[in-house]
Amino acid sequence: MRIGFVGLGTMGEPIANNLRKAGHDITVWNRTPSRAEHIVSKGGKLARTPRECAAGKDLVFTCLADEKALDAVLDGPEGVLAGLTEGDVLVDLSTAGVRAAKVASEKVSKRGARFLACPILGSKSAAEQAQIVLVAGGPGPARERARPALHAISARLFEVDEPEKAALMKLVVNAVGGAMLTAFGEAVALGAAGGLEPWRIVEVLQASSFHSPLYLMKGELIEKKDYAPRFKISLAEKDQRLAQEAAAELGAKVPINEAVRRMFAAAVEAGRGEKDVAAVADLCLEWAKKE
Ligand SMILES: NC(=O)c1ccc[n+]([C@@H]2O[C@H](COP(=O)([O-])OP(=O)(O)OC[C@H]3O[C@@H](n4cnc5c(N)ncnc54)[C@H](OP(=O)(O)O)[C@@H]3O)[C@@H](O)[C@H]2O)c1
Numbered sequence: 001m002r003i004g005f006v007g008l009g010t011m012g013e014p015i016a017n018n019l020r021k022a023g024h025d026i027t028v029w030n031r032t033p034s035r036a037e038h039i040v041s042k043g044g045k046l047a048r049t050p051r052e053c054a055a056g057k058d059l060v061f062t063c064l065a066d067e068k069a070l071d072a073v074l075d076g077p078e079g080v081l082a083g084l085t086e087g088d089v090l091v092d093l094s095t096a097g098v099r100a101a102k103v104a105s106e107k108v109s110k111r112g113a114r115f116l117a118c119p120i121l122g123s124k125s126a127a128e129q130a131q132i133v134l135v136a137g138g139p140g141p142a143r144e145r146a147r148p149a150l151h152a153i154s155a156r157l158f159e160v161d162e163p164e165k166a167a168l169m170k171l172v173v174n175a176v177g178g179a180m181l182t183a184f185g186e187a188v189a190l191g192a193a194g195g196l197e198p199w200r201i202v203e204v205l206q207a208s209s210f211h212s213p214l215y216l217m218k219g220e221l222i223e224k225k226d227y228a229p230r231f232k233i234s235l236a237e238k239d240q241r242l243a244q245e246a247a248a249e250l251g252a253k254v255p256i257n258e259a260v261r262r263m264f265a266a267a268v269e270a271g272r273g274e275k276d277v278a279a280v281a282d283l284c285l286e287w288a289k290k291e
Contacts, residue, residue, distance in 0.1 A: 013035060029048075066094065091116045097246065114141070117137045231277050
């Protein structure tokens, strides 16, 4: 397949690379061109603009930070939309929220093309190993076209009939993940304030019925104070904001989500926005020492 791929960040770069490894003819574009160097050195083609990246492809992917980044690459004379023609399929892997899925779907339809919102579940290492989980939402024929490529980059593919439902599913799952992460960070700091070592807390927690691979993964990073970004706190805050926007639109009450967002926002304000979500624990540890 001829594939265009826009957005080579933490997740986009390894995913695009897996499409290349699966034998697809891949053309890439990224706002910061240096992030395309690796894939181009392995035979990927470099487009000069998002429009050029999207034009004449069997499938076009976007994998961007948020809804603003998505608009920035879709719109304008050199945007992705300008490169799409009748029958093309655009797959957006970003977590951009329910409203953005609706808006993007409408914009793509106006070009005679079809849109799939296809948010990712999973970490950077899952992306590298083609072990992410995907939720693809959109028209059946578009899902059919995208399916072989989506299988090549994921361990599991769920499908729903509307982009908005896929976008909402991602926000729902991340609302649970955000609550787990913030509660874990806070609890580790509480234990540490009373002399319990983080690794010991994780050991006992993992023996309980509340165990999760998330605590093992993030517990190890907290122990090593390794906060290099696998999933940035700024993106986690954005996910909770998008969940709140969806809740407001749907008339759902989400008080826990509000508290979780405040925790991530506090971490961003404390200068940790570009660090891994595990660094929420670092903030709680700092608070615990102060108080
Ligand atoms: N990391 C994870 O574990 C994870 C897991 C599941 C889902 N997600 C979601 O997947 C998406 C990508 O995440 P990521 O971790 O790959 O993020 P990232 O490393 O921050 O990469 C973001 C990408 O968006 C681009 N971008 C941002 N603003 C832009 C703008 N105004 N115009 C054009 N391009 C712009 C960046 O370009 P530059 O390189 O120029 O900055 C980069 O390619 C996000 O929606 C995230 O919430 C992430």
